[in-house]
Amino acid sequence: MEGVAEGTQQHHLVLANKIFLLAHPDVQDKDKVALKSDILNYIKAHNMAPLNETLVASSVLHLDQNFLDSMRACNDGELTKLDEKISDAEQNLGESEIREAHLAKALYFITISDKVKALEQLKLTEDKTVAVGQKMELVFHTLQLGFFNMDFDLISKSIDKAKKLFEEGGDWERKNRLKVYEGLYCLSTRDFKKAASLFLDSISTFTTYELFPYETFIFYTTLTSIITLDRVSFKKKVVDAPEILTVIDKIPFLSEFLNSFYNCHYKDFLSAFVMTYSDTSGLTEQIKLDRYLNPHFRFYMREVRTMIYTQFLDSYKSVTTESMAKEFGLSVDFLDQELSSFVPAGKLDCKIDKVAGIVETNRSDVKNALYQSTIKQGDFLLNRIQKLSRVIDI
Template sequence: IVDYLLHLPINMDIAEGITPEYLKLAQIKFCLTLPQYKNDRDLNSRLLAGIIANNMAPYYKEVCADLGWDFDHSLYENLAANNAKRMAELEQEKNPTMVDDDDPVSGIWQAKLQYLCSIGDRIEATKLAESKLEEKNIPKSQQIDTVFALFRVAYFHGCDILAMKKAIDKATELIEGGSGGDWSARNKLKAYDGIWSLAIRDFNRAAKLFVDVVPTFESYELADFSTIIKYTVYSSMIAFPRYELKKTLMHHGVMAQALNSDSKELKGYFVSLYEGQYSKFLVYLAQIETNMKQDPLLHPHYKFYIQEMRLLAYKQILQAYRSLSLDYMAESFGVTKEFVEKEVARFAAAGRLTCKIDHVAGAVVTSSTSKCSLQLGAPESRLERGILYQTTVKKGDILLNRLKKLARVMDF
């Protein structure tokens, strides 16, 4: 991610189907808060270049305070002067079909709101948006767009969970209540709600929303398509049982095309787990961990996510066996025997794995499937139906053979 951020284009003009590049500055700023990148000259230079290129005076002030930069008063005044000039120009720009800026259907205030967002002026952008939402004669479509803008402001400025939730609730109220919003508004809401769901670690909800929105994604003002694909894979891998993953990721037209063409790493992440290539899976998972650490939206959840995905892999390999040697597990995952033993013991002690370690035999002995693990909706339930079916048939054959032997003895 850091290499990608270093090569972002400076030009941040907004066009249809293109995500505003200023949104990426939030991720650069976040990376600079991490210990390993705190003094990274390239990232610092890139962030400052983006701020200057887009005259982001308010954001420059925020960055200096948050990152401890030396505040350049001359630079700030120059940027602020450019901001004031642009706002004055917007004030003078009148659509020929409109009378004045007070007209509720005028696009002038929306242009102002977009500009305030683009320069990182959270206070003024929020103030303008909220004031317009209080006006009763604003068309519902413009109200919805304004609420989405409030979400983006909260998302850009540190992933403010409370403000994001407030925006989602308001957008849902506008779209679902009364006459409701049009199809486009409902479609956009899924993308925004998916981002919000990731922010609160609701991977199941996020996965369903992203899978639904990918074929018709149009919320480029929020995130680019590759980011949505990434979030779809991340959330689907932890949310869906194994037998649904292939249908969701590889038999899903748009998703399959994206994974096969532009997202080879994400495809490898899925395929390695699905096909039981566990050593490759851990390599991909390590890459996912690095990416999540550098993502302000996912950073708070990376430890939980990585732990759950490792647990998922352990469950998958153990499901088909009553006993499995630690040496075999270690070889399969490409790690040491001691690492596997420690991991399995920790999960077993916490009740997350129904197994125990036979230290004498150097093996993991699986227990009978507990009732709680079969409960529908249990967070840790990841039983692969095909494997469970095969195991049941095998045990059934053994039981039938024993019954036949018993019958012969009784006949005798």
């Protein structure tokens, strides 16, 4: 595998995104021509015969038998050289050189995208590895392989393995990197709350450029935080965060999305985000064309809409659908349809009076509930103390 310069995304993950876009129905044909050319050129440059076979089997690419046979021959020749180096190291050199020879073979399997053999060779390399730091790097290679293939079982097991290794030791830099890897895993498996927490913990120590650029990291952090944090935390950790403020203007629509939400400018918020599923402008396009967020697009759309409707309705005991629709820049019919689907599903705590054209909120009295809970717990504690005092007196 090629070395990755500091601040550069891992080349295989760039390739994975291009493969994803090539198969995406919303990408225009003219763009797919360029994507296909880039993918084929990369495959040819690295003799990625296993990946070529996989893409042909999934109908992403067409079969070119001569092209495939040529790459297989190159793979066989390179693997023969690597096996000779392993044999020479085992006969003439020390444990460190033997490990490095096995690692080189594992990285070659990753380079040509042979997942099964790469995992086998990484295991062999691990068996010859003593240092915790070196074992952790093997786990990071495995995690990158998992994200390339979107193998969430492999990713989950590797994260657990890394955490166990850290119990034996490990430096802070690798621990911080692992948080971002786990955050991306949580994002990819729809655990947005945990993803936001992990991303926010890493925002001032981010060095995981091999996964994605810093702008992408801020994009993920903002999107997950906005639907999981309370208003006070969101202000402190996101709206006023200097790390976010330094790059947010480089990400299309994100600044408008963030600030219009916090400032309750709902029409501007929806303009930055876009409500309809068919429209691909605003942030919706970025989410749809994101390899990790795309499977959760509709879910995220619902969560965002629930969030802004809730924030708006929390300010009123009752409000007319006409004034609410005007605030959001929507038609009354569209808003009525939206609310009618969210209320029965338990997404919004309100009632709709269709005849009067009014939405009534059913806000619970949080302070009163907390007071009643405190009284109840106090009574329970007093009863326990009285029982205890009777036992002591006896």
